[in-house]
Amino acid sequence: MKKRLNARVEIRTSPHIHYAPSVSQIMRNVVYALVPISLFGIYQFGLSALALIVVTTASCLATEHLFMRVSDRASSLHDFSAVITGLLLALTLPPGFPLWMAAVAGFIAIALGKVIFGGLGYNILNPALVGRAFVQAAFPVAITTWTPAFIPGRFSEFVPSTLTLPFLKPISPAEWINANAIDGFTGATPLALQKFEQIQTSTIDLLMGMTSGSAGESSALLIMACGLYLAFRKMLDWRIPVGILLSSALFSALFYLINPDLYPPPLFTLLSGGMMLGAIFMATDMVASPLTPLGVWSYAILIGVLTVTIRFFGGLPEGIMYAILLGNAASPLIASLTQPRAYGKERRSLFNRRQKEES
């Protein structure tokens, strides 16, 4: 990264120089990093995935714009954060998700995830996950209806459920899939297969994204590569994904060692479902994660352990989404408990803070 000296002095007191990428530059780079993942999703799932991505992003942008107009504030579209929310949201949804529901998800993500807190910088939870959690509760069937990747006709026709009219029962894509795809496809994701039928999907398939799943959570390799790009540009806190992946691997290894028949190997835990996308792109939402050094690690470990717990013992095959939401909710507390020891100060322990100040 080349440094440029910004000699334009804006305030007449020191420091007189400033060097930092602006907020919109950072956000734009996150968008760049999400583009390859989105493209891969479109390549896997075809027209439906494309439509899904366009609809959620448009819905997020429109919602943001609307609220800024209503509250008479300067437009905040230029900061690209709504685009990120839209893309991330689409990437967590099943590719054949009805578009009208996707639009609702986008609206909820921005309205309930961000605007009511006061906009960018004030949200407590990752907005995309708020949207996703809402539709998970509201449309439990649609959100668990998966389509296989690489169906031959994917670029010429939509998955029928995509075009469901609002408030109608989604058309089940089963027939369409049977007509199009390989025999014997169940529509189940690797996680569901593992959890409910103890069928392992091969590691290579997981790495390369040759499985069914939501629009963007499939190719673990690609997601890692995009995450590395951001980490190298210092626009993503590498400690969070590393912490989540390590802690969930260790924690799940524990169970695997106890009962390898019932629990999947740690590598499967890392590569399947939304783990990669969640750990790299969602848990790292700067606003909703703590920023003290110790806090960052605690937050990451909390999410890793929670994800595995939900996956193994909860009713759902996927746990990362709720784990991150819980982590987000806990981060103000984490941050306040993990204030760094300032230079030249005694370390404050958790419990004697008050007494010390009073004395």
Next chain:
Amino acid sequence: MAGLIHRAWRNSFPHGIHPPGNKFTNRLPIKRLPFADELIIPLSQHIGAPAEPIVHRGQEVVRGEPIAKASGFVSVPMHSPVTGVIAGIELTPTAKGPKTKSIIVRPHPGAGQKVLYGAPQDYSRLDRNELITAVQDTGIVGLGGAAFPLHVKLATPPGTIIDTVIANGCECEPFLTADHRLMIEHADEIISGIQLVMKLSGAKQAIIGLENNKGDAFHAIKMRLPDKSPISARLLETKYPQGSEKMLITTLTGREVPSGGFPYQVGVIVHNVATLAQLGTLMPLRRGLIERVVTVTGPGVKKPGNYLTPLGTPIRQLLDYVGFSGTANHLILGGPMMGSSVASLDVPVTKAVGGIIVLAEERKIDEHPKNADPCIKCGRCLQACPLKLNPSQLGLLAAKRQYQAMEEEFHLNDCFECGCCSYVCPSSIPLVQYFRIAKAINREQLITA
């Protein structure tokens, strides 16, 4: 832990920033600046009580003669930088804004301008108190920018044990090269200054710390140091603020100055190399401080360089000489990270001014600063703050005007306004500016309470 790694592997302290160096003038030898038509000596250009004039209007003075005396222990005398006549004692503008009382000296056009005042002394025979008084008589203050009287800093409380003297040759502010040149051209004076401080403090060793962008200065000093000298030189990572007292102590000794405390509490004292060079020059001759090296640089100067400038030279004349015809809005006094803007070009060069940076474009004074975005909690400021404070949280509290909480919970008063946090903030939040305001308000409430 992180501190250990930084010290062992990189000769550095944790956190901090790497602004572009822009040391354009580091190969230009120190050059003497001609005398201005009129020199302005503010009586208060150091921390402490202003000096008291001992001359009157119309009086003839010789170069180096005392013209104001210290008005207490925390105060220093002033010396005439030139042979000439006292043109008046008046209120003049200062860098900070409010006018202050100053002695105005007009040089004699024909005078030879040799320093006639002063008499060689053998200070090795003086005892501690006599030495400290002798240092006070030189009028030297911290030339690194602090302007704290040197003799006060040397007079550590009885019972303190100093084991290490640190000579600060980091010059970590971008653009500035005055100390760099001093170390190359006046290593001997710096070393004798260090020896004097070691004698006074009883320290057994001294370390000269330089950033590793000054390899030539490092060698110049090494050549001057005999084998087995208790004085050593060390190259440190080039990183801002390596030259801040606390950071340098940590880098060189691993010790941490307690919050609100002084370096002598951990057995060290730190002096800037420019201060030490003056000490080494003036003490043997029993003279006073009348000039200093000032780096004049930046895109707006035709003849950038390191100029040995008589104290009291109005900035206007200095800038005329180096080829610049703009307004005060182009200037920064000191470094770009911690220096100040000046209100007028009639401000003189004082003891604490080590550099003048001239920008190419005029700054718009009244233009509203770029609207800050909200804090996105990116954590960059936490990773930049050398004191490991939480500028993000401090900034949020400042915006809510919870100034008390800033101090009680987040150590506002430890912040030394180095500017690292503002430098890295993607939201362009004027963090340091907030902190200055908050500190001022807290101070005021303390007084009124």
